[in-house]
Amino acid sequence: MNDPPAPPTGPVRREDDILERIAAIVGRRTIPDGEVHVGDDAAVLRPFVGELVLSTDAAVGGVHLDPALFPLEDLGFKAVAAAVSDLAAMGARPRATVVAVIAPPGTDLDALHRGMADAAAATSCPIVGGDLSVGADVVVAVTVLGECPGRGAVLRRGARDGDELLITGPLGRAAAGLRRRRAGASLDDPLVVAHRRPWPRLAEGLAARGAGVHAMMDVSDGLALDLHRLADASRVGFVLDAVPVADGATLDEALAGGEDYELLIATDDPARLRRQFTDRGLAEPITLGRVTAEPAVRTLGGQPLERRGWQHHW
Amino acid sequence: MNDPPAPPTGPVRREDDILERIAAIVGRRTIPDGEVHVGDDAAVLRPFVGELVLSTDAAVGGVHLDPALFPLEDLGFKAVAAAVSDLAAMGARPRATVVAVIAPPGTDLDALHRGMADAAAATSCPIVGGDLSVGADVVVAVTVLGECPGRGAVLRRGARDGDELLITGPLGRAAAGLRRRRAGASLDDPLVVAHRRPWPRLAEGLAARGAGVHAMMDVSDGLALDLHRLADASRVGFVLDAVPVADGATLDEALAGGEDYELLIATDDPARLRRQFTDRGLAEPITLGRVTAEPAVRTLGGQPLERRGWQHHW
Numbered sequence: 001m002n003d004p005p006a007p008p009t010g011p012v013r014r015e016d017d018i019l020e021r022i023a024a025i026v027g028r029r030t031i032p033d034g035e036v037h038v039g040d041d042a043a044v045l046r047p048f049v050g051e052l053v054l055s056t057d058a059a060v061g062g063v064h065l066d067p068a069l070f071p072l073e074d075l076g077f078k079a080v081a082a083a084v085s086d087l088a089a090m091g092a093r094p095r096a097t098v099v100a101v102i103a104p105p106g107t108d109l110d111a112l113h114r115g116m117a118d119a120a121a122a123t124s125c126p127i128v129g130g131d132l133s134v135g136a137d138v139v140v141a142v143t144v145l146g147e148c149p150g151r152g153a154v155l156r157r158g159a160r161d162g163d164e165l166l167i168t169g170p171l172g173r174a175a176a177g178l179r180r181r182r183a184g185a186s187l188d189d190p191l192v193v194a195h196r197r198p199w200p201r202l203a204e205g206l207a208a209r210g211a212g213v214h215a216m217m218d219v220s221d222g223l224a225l226d227l228h229r230l231a232d233a234s235r236v237g238f239v240l241d242a243v244p245v246a247d248g249a250t251l252d253e254a255l256a257g258g259e260d261y262e263l264l265i266a267t268d269d270p271a272r273l274r275r276q277f278t279d280r281g282l283a284e285p286i287t288l289g290r291v292t293a294e295p296a297v298r299t300l301g302g303q304p305l306e307r308r309g310w311q312h313h314w
Numbered sequence: 315m316n317d318p319p320a321p322p323t324g325p326v327r328r329e330d331d332i333l334e335r336i337a338a339i340v341g342r343r344t345i346p347d348g349e350v351h352v353g354d355d356a357a358v359l360r361p362f363v364g365e366l367v368l369s370t371d372a373a374v375g376g377v378h379l380d381p382a383l384f385p386l387e388d389l390g391f392k393a394v395a396a397a398v399s400d401l402a403a404m405g406a407r408p409r410a411t412v413v414a415v416i417a418p419p420g421t422d423l424d425a426l427h428r429g430m431a432d433a434a435a436a437t438s439c440p441i442v443g444g445d446l447s448v449g450a451d452v453v454v455a456v457t458v459l460g461e462c463p464g465r466g467a468v469l470r471r472g473a474r475d476g477d478e479l480l481i482t483g484p485l486g487r488a489a490a491g492l493r494r495r496r497a498g499a500s501l502d503d504p505l506v507v508a509h510r511r512p513w514p515r516l517a518e519g520l521a522a523r524g525a526g527v528h529a530m531m532d533v534s535d536g537l538a539l540d541l542h543r544l545a546d547a548s549r550v551g552f553v554l555d556a557v558p559v560a561d562g563a564t565l566d567e568a569l570a571g572g573e574d575y576e577l578l579i580a581t582d583d584p585a586r587l588r589r590q591f592t593d594r595g596l597a598e599p600i601t602l603g604r605v606t607a608e609p610a611v612r613t614l615g616g617q618p619l620e621r622r623g624w625q626h627h628w
Binding site for chain 1: 330348350353354355356357358359360361362363364365366367368369370371372373374377378399400401403404406410412413414415416442443444445447448449450451453455457458459460462466467469470471531532543547
């Protein structure tokens with residue numbers, strides 16, 4: 001009455017069979033007692049502690065990653081890493097990922113899911129469920145959940161006049177990596193790797209929340225766009241002295257390249273923040289400048305900093 | 315330095331402007347104290363009670379809904395309703411929805427989001443965040459979160475030999491509605507409405523969990539597929555006496571049409587289940603048959619029930 005079960009490496013056609021293969025790729029080897037991951041109508045997770053933090057992000061093949069330059073695995077990795085970075089930006093502890101994949105027939109779903117599984121493992125944000133549909137584009141829609149035990153999540157809106165602005169690392173690596181790849185650099189080139197395999201600053205985000213910082217966000221669309229967003233949310237301005245440019249990157253890439261996923265932080269106690277970082281073995285955050293009360297003042301080195309960066313155009 | 319803010323009804327191009335418009339459509343008017351919905355890196359929700367239940371579902375224009383027959387709004391509504399139905403299937407209480415939308419330039423994003431907002435409001439599962447990207451297909455990827463205070467979520471795997479199998483309503487309405495619409499019926503036709511605006515059985519799911527049922531799932535892909543899945547998960551068989559066919563539907567539509575979102579329930583105490591339903595003013599569940607210990611026995615009216623229903627083919 002039933003079809004015979006598909007052999008694990010043989011040809012597969014039925015959705016249920018494919019989902020089983022995928023579950024074997026993305027599923028956690030050990031599922032915590034009392035949890036249910038892939039295989040039911042929904043995943044069941046043990047209770048969360050404190051505020052729940054939640055973000056969704058889609059990556060589209062050809063839009064977010066050029067398939068002529070990068071393997072499909074990278075699309076999966078980047079989609080999960082970008083979503084987890086939103087948890088880092090709140091200072092949250094990752095708990096779970098679910099992924100909805102849309103792809104045309106013939107897509108290497110194993111490769112795509114291997115990339116997602118790698119990012120989920122690297123960030124301790126296990127994939128607990130998913131969905132699969134047919135469509136023209138390869139689309140990976142990732143939702144991540146985290147928790148904030150103790151002190152609440154850090155928002156964009158809390159920056160205050162006089163706060164110091166800091167960043168967790170130099171900028172422009174991802175954009176420089178894309179430029180180098182387009183010019184023929186190998187996938188192993190360190191800057192190309194920074195583009196293909198972004199690293200969410202989870203430990204830094206937790207440390208910053210522990211240090212009681214006023215505002216935080218990740219610089220996913222470029223400092224020259226995201227800093228304006230933080231200033232808008234906080235109804236403040238900013239005066240930047242200098243922007244740390246990564247080795248091999250240009251100032252323009254540092255300002256508007258995006259996809260670096262460093263964290264931008266505003267705090268009135270930078271000494272405490274630095275101590276929290278060094279106590280945890282993290283690289284010290286780099287000072288960018290200061291928050292000002294006047295929302296119209298937004299400068300870098302005395303010149304207005306234009307709002308620009310990566311946006312979809314409709 | 316900044317672009318002037320777009321007027322609320324005027325032409326818009328920048329992603330941030332569009333996101334603001336969408337937030338006004340999907341956002342809840344009143345946000346609970348201590349929560350942050352749209353507008354930060356991630357949404358922040360007050361602590362959940364008990365187990366957390368989580369599901370993701372994508373709907374693709376042209377695959378899940380024929381744009382020649384149905385307005386775009388219906389794609390948004392169906393995507394959210396289908397995801398929320400997975401919460402109903404676990405007996406969970408809805409808490410939050412996030413939506414990732416991919417669409418080609420020129421798509422009526424307002425209509426799409428209105429449909430999602432309607433379904434979110436109707437199911438008390440507010441949209442708290444989202445993402446927007448450009449792509450060839452219209453894709454709506456919905457993730458829903460729920461909580462299970464008290465007793466844990468109801469899984470597929472708990473059905474036992476001798477359990478009664480019940481369904482929350484007659485089947486085939488959605489498939490019959492699609493057939494009627496193809497034949498020219500109006501969008502207001504009651505069966506067409508059943509197809510366009512499916513109603514997740516949240517109250518029924520909560521009542522069933524309260525009644526301590528052994529297993530539950532929603533019949534989203536058709537009884538002749540989903541009942542096999544429940545039996546597989548529980549390692550049992552089933553003997554069905556009859557299947558309730560909705561007025562205007564055929565037996566084939568009831569068995570394999572899918573998208574009805576009624577709940578399939580296995581319990582050793584059907585009297586208690588019926589009492590829970592009638593106490594809450596819900597229509598009594600309908601008996602389908604019984605669970606048997608032997609996984610190979612899977613019959614309807616004495617004949618083998620073939621595994622068939624809606625699956626993607628790769």
